[in-house]
Amino acid sequence: MKDGSPTFAKIVEGIDKSLAKGITVNLRVVVDRDNIEALPRLARFASKRGWTENPHFKTQIGRNYELHTCQADPGKLYSRVELAEELYNLVLKHPEILEFHRPAFSLSRFLFQRGELPFPLFDACPACKTEWGFDYTGSIYPCTATIGKKEETIGTFYPSVNLEKERIEEWEDRDITVIKECKNCNLGLACGGGCGYMAKKSKGRVHSPDCRPVKELLEMGLSLYFEKGV
Ligand code: SF4
Numbered sequence: 419m420k421d422g423s424p425t426f427a428k429i430v431e432g433i434d435k436s437l438a439k440g441i442t443v444n445l446r447v448v449v450d451r452d453n454i455e456a457l458p459r460l461a462r463f464a465s466k467r468g469w470t471e472n473p474h475f476k477t478q479i480g481r482n483y484e485l486h487t488c489q490a491d492p493g494k495l496y497s498r499v500e501l502a503e504e505l506y507n508l509v510l511k512h513p514e515i516l517e518f519h520r521p522a523f524s525l526s527r528f529l530f531q532r533g534e535l536p537f538p539l540f541d542a543c544p545a546c547k548t549e550w551g552f553d554y555t556g557s558i559y560p561c562t563a564t565i566g567k568k569e570e571t572i573g574t575f576y577p578s579v580n581l582e583k584e585r586i587e588e589w590e591d592r593d594i595t596v597i598k599e600c601k602n603c604n605l606g607l608a609c610g611g612g613c614g615y616m617a618k619k620s621k622g623r624v625h626s627p628d629c630r631p632v633k634e635l636l637e638m639g640l641s642l643y644f645e646k647g648v
Contacts, residue, residue, distance in 0.1 A: 443475055445476070450494040458508065499635070502631070506521075523643075524632050527643065541594065543614040546589035549562065557573075557574055558581070588625070605629075608636075
């Protein structure tokens with residue numbers, strides 16, 4: 419809350435009421451170095467509350483990340499692979515976390531649960547495809563990560579509708595078949611080229627790679643799901 423008052427009880431009440439009405443809840447838990455130790459407690463809480471048995475209850479574990487500048491202390495942030503390592507170690511100590519959330523670890527969870535590989539991933543970035551961003555000034559952006567960054571606007575919806583077609587096409591066209599570095603990458607169909615905005619921020623072009631740590635994630639996921647921590 420803006421005044422700093424607590425929100426946990428209100429969120430719990432909201433989840434209880436939503437699930438009771440059969441409304442699907444996708445609970446996103448944003449973790450950093452300060453709060454990750456509380457995850458096992460949250461998992462046990464969700465389990466006692468009956469949430470984890472409810473088919474309408476889903477979870478995500480996310481991280482705050484480098485694209486946003488609102489962090490008071492960027493030192494608390496995990497990189498993608500660091501977060502996976504922390505989760506891996508935490509799950510070995512507290513396997514009850516898996517009732518609350520099963521991390522994907524690239525293809526590992528899918529392979530474990532379904533016994534087959536998922537469809538090839540040609541494109542990991544939803545920008546200007548399944549995701550768009552709109553803000554209160556009337557501007558349109560390629561995705562949620564770019565909202566509010568004026569240099570990233572791709573048009574307006576107010577006071578008039580105006581789309582910057584060339585910029586939109588650049589986002590729409592982005593996949594591993596057009597990014598030079600991805601074309602012959604042996605991880606391509608598991609990685610999908612990563613986040614277009616992260617790629618643009620680091621390399622200056624939308625059609626550039628944002629390499630995902632596929633090998634490291636797979637090693638952790640296969641160890642956790644198939645080899646029980648070996
Ligand atoms: S790992 Fe890097 S080069 Fe390979 S597909 Fe992903 S973004 Fe492209």
